[in-house]
Amino acid sequence: MAEGAIVLRGVAKTFRRRSEHxxxxxxxxxxxxxxxxxxxxxxxxxxxxxxxxxxxxxxxxDAGTVSIAGLSSLEARRTKWFGLVPQTPALLPWRDxxxxxxxxxxxxxxxGRAPGDGHLIPVxxxxxxxxxxxxxxxxxxxxxxxxxxxQRVALARAFALGAPVLLMDEPFAxxxxxxxxxxxxxxxxxxxxxxxxxxxxxxxxxxxxxxxFVTHSLExxxxxxxxxxxxxxRPGRIIADLAIDLPRPRVAAQxxxxxxxxxxxxxxxALRLGAGQ
Amino acid sequence: xxxxxxxxxLPPLVAFTVLLGAWELLVRAFGIAKLILPAPSAIATxxxxxxxxxxxxxxxxxxxxxxxFIIALAVALVLAVVATSTPALERAVLPVVTVVQLIPVVxxxxxxxxxxxxxxxxxxxxxxxxxxAPLTVNAVVGLQSVEPDMAEVLRxxxxxxxxxxxxxxxxxxxxxxxxxxxxxxxxxxxxAMVAEWQGSSEGLGYTFTRAQRSLATERMWAAVFVLAxxxxxxxxxxxxxxxxxxxxxxxxxxx
Numbered sequence: 151m152a153e154g155a156i157v158l159r160g161v162a163k164t165f166r167r168r169s170e171h172x173x174x175x176x177x178x179x180x181x182x183x184x185x186x187x188x189x190x191x192x193x194x195x196x197x198x199x200x201x202x203x204x205x206x207x208x209x210x211x212d213a214g215t216v217s218i219a220g221l222s223s224l225e226a227r228r229t230k231w232f233g234l235v236p237q238t239p240a241l242l243p244w245r246d247x248x249x250x251x252x253x254x255x256x257x258x259x260x261x262g263r264a265p266g267d268g269h270l271i272p273v274x275x276x277x278x279x280x281x282x283x284x285x286x287x288x289x290x291x292x293x294x295x296x297x298x299x300x301q302r303v304a305l306a307r308a309f310a311l312g313a314p315v316l317l318m319d320e321p322f323a324x325x326x327x328x329x330x331x332x333x334x335x336x337x338x339x340x341x342x343x344x345x346x347x348x349x350x351x352x353x354x355x356x357x358x359x360x361x362x363f364v365t366h367s368l369e370x371x372x373x374x375x376x377x378x379x380x381x382x383x384r385p386g387r388i389i390a391d392l393a394i395d396l397p398r399p400r401v402a403a404q405x406x407x408x409x410x411x412x413x414x415x416x417x418x419x420a421l422r423l424g425a426g427q
Numbered sequence: 428x429x430x431x432x433x434x435x436x437l438p439p440l441v442a443f444t445v446l447l448g449a450w451e452l453l454v455r456a457f458g459i460a461k462l463i464l465p466a467p468s469a470i471a472t473x474x475x476x477x478x479x480x481x482x483x484x485x486x487x488x489x490x491x492x493x494x495x496f497i498i499a500l501a502v503a504l505v506l507a508v509v510a511t512s513t514p515a516l517e518r519a520v521l522p523v524v525t526v527v528q529l530i531p532v533v534x535x536x537x538x539x540x541x542x543x544x545x546x547x548x549x550x551x552x553x554x555x556x557x558x559x560a561p562l563t564v565n566a567v568v569g570l571q572s573v574e575p576d577m578a579e580v581l582r583x584x585x586x587x588x589x590x591x592x593x594x595x596x597x598x599x600x601x602x603x604x605x606x607x608x609x610x611x612x613x614x615x616x617x618x619a620m621v622a623e624w625q626g627s628s629e630g631l632g633y634t635f636t637r638a639q640r641s642l643a644t645e646r647m648w649a650a651v652f653v654l655a656x657x658x659x660x661x662x663x664x665x666x667x668x669x670x671x672x673x674x675x676x677x678x679x680x681x682x
Binding site: 170203206208224227228230232234236237238242244245253254256257258283291292293307312317427 | 549674
């Protein structure tokens with residue numbers, strides 16, 4: 151593929167509220183190849199979420215360009231290129247599990263592309279419900295589910311469209327430690343099922359799913375990602391771009407290996423630098 | 428009747444019986460004159476001796492109140508959607524709503540009769556004006572009660588403004604509208620009845636003023652009781668609607 155899955159050039163974003171100007175992002179250059187799992191980490195308020203929203207076109211950058219597989223953010227949204235998982239599950243309380251997972255398919259009906267047109271094949275909702283472990287809860291309403299189960303629904307909703315790019319904004323931050331760990335491996339298992347760039351291009355339209363995962367947890371970043379981007383304190387710049395070459399599929403036991411520890415140490419050092427310590 | 432329904436109905440039933448019983452006893456024991464305070468039994472007789480008349484009067488006032496409420500609801504929804512579309516419009520609309528809320532609408536009724544004639548129009552307008560402000564304010568708050576994350580998920584697939592309004596914002600506003608409707612049942616009925624005091628020839632308000640002229644206090648009280656009963660019917664209807672439409676709310680949030 152000639153164009154990267156996500157390409158940013160000189161992206162900057164400043165928030166203006168009355169006379170107050172807050173520079174959130176500055177001079178962001180980024181190339182994410184198709185199929186890569188990228189974690190973004192940085193101190194609080196460094197613009198991690200802003201970066202994700204600029205890529206999704208939910209915020210317009212003040213400078214620079216964003217290209218999603220050669221498309222603008224707007225075109226990418228129009229063709230349902232993104233699967234967004236926000237910090238809260240953000241489920242519609244009047245829709246049951248199945249209804250929430252199917253929601254995005256019902257919206258913007260004319261905008262989506264056919265599977266052969268660059269999309270992954272939309273996943274069958276029932277298969278997806280089983281994959282995220284919600285079999286038997288198809289008709290449950292959100293308030294009847296635990297926080298972890300709600301976040302499973304949010305994850306399934308993002309995967310349901312077969313979107314080539316997943317944008318995740320600290321999706322597991324509000325969960326308890328055990329549930330969080332469970333969710334990390336659930337995410338990896340769904341993502342790793344997708345063909346990597348080297349795999350047979352005849353499956354799933356030949357595309358691999360690219361993930362941009364915002365987090366404030368070092369361990370989470372190293373455990374999940376192929377690559378960790380470290381942002382500096384505001385205004386956010388990319389101050390480190392670290393490859394994580396741990397073998398896949400990732401397992402919980404890897405967290406105890408010297409390799410893992412070395413990577414977390416590396417990321418921690420970059421974070422300290424970025425926070426100005 | 429199931430045990431649960433009985434447990435719901437029995438306590439208020441006992442409370443009302445005790446209250447009315449005490450009232451009846453008080454009037455009889457102290458020989459209170461009918462002109463000062465008629466006994467509940469006298470009020471009841473006033474109602475039961477003319478079921479048809481009360482029913483017709485109640486339907487007139489009820490229709491006015493309902494029409495006024497429906498008009499107010501429609502205007503409130505349109506206005507709230509407009510007001511929440513941009514901050515500038517919100518700043519324009521909300522002060523107007525607040526001023527309307529402060530107008531003593533009931534006092535305006537005689538002026539409206541001059542302008543709109545002796546038909547039901549001025550009464551419907553009073554019922555609409557009196558319920559319009561709470562409905563609009565709650566609709567605005569409800570439409571804005573959407574979590575930003577929810578809106579972003581919808582926008583991430585380029586959902587249109589219309590889709591976001593119909594699929595997300597209006598359903599989110601429903602509980603707020605239901606709460607406003609509960610307040611408005613009483614307001615609309617009171618507005619319609621009081622507006623009937625002037626220049627009308629039918630309805631509970633007319634019955635009330637006619638009874639006043641002949642010093643028939645038990646009929647005046649009867650009119651008030653019939654109006655209160657209509658309020659109970661209205662609240663029950665809203666409760667049933669809520670149970671159907673707001674099934675998705677956690678039970679502890681239901682009223």
